[in-house]
Amino acid sequence: MKIYVDADACPVKDIIISEGTSAEIPVILVTSYSHFSNAEQPSGVETIYVDSGADAADYRIMKLAEKGDIIVTQDYGLASLGLAKGCVVLHHNGSSYTNENIDQLLQTRYLSAMARKSGKRTKGPKPFTSEDREKFKGLFKRAISH
Incomplete structure (x- = not known):
């Protein structure tokens, strides 16, 4: 098992790194060159x-991920591809993408995009909270312990 993180805008990288390395599961952060850092990462x-x-990060993650790996993303398209490949896919707000909810999420994304295209305003994502952070931590710990 490996953990792949769509890392450009992921607010829980620290949790993923801490819990993943503690469980001795390799963590792969996939990010754009515009977020380049010389910071040393922990072993693993x-x-x-x-x-x-x-979609460069999405394509790379899908090229590397295998059945049973964990993907953390807020991108519904990547989540859909990850589920089709047999991966466990988590959102940083503490929810899981499933075969039961992905179609509805993709439909909502499509309808929002069409509304914006026609000039309407749509709501963005809710602000990320400390409760979301704790919810993600619990979900992530369960996912890596299976």
Whole structure:
């Protein structure tokens, strides 16, 4: 098992790194070159840099991920692909993507995009809270213990 993180805007990287390395599961952070850092990562953590293209991180994660791996992303498209590949896919707000909820999430994303395209305003994501952080930590710990 490996943990892949769509890392550009992930607010729980510290939890993933701490819990993943404690469980001796490799953590792979996939991020764009625009987020380049010389910071040393702990043993067991690898950073892969990709171009800044819209889906570059998604494509790299899908190229590397295998059945049973964990993917952390807020991108519904990547979540859908990860589920189809047999991965466990988590959102940083503490929810799981499942075969039961992904179609509804993709439909909602599509309808929101169409509304914006026609000039309407849509709500963005809710602010990330400390409760979301704790919910993610619990969900993540359960996911890596299976």
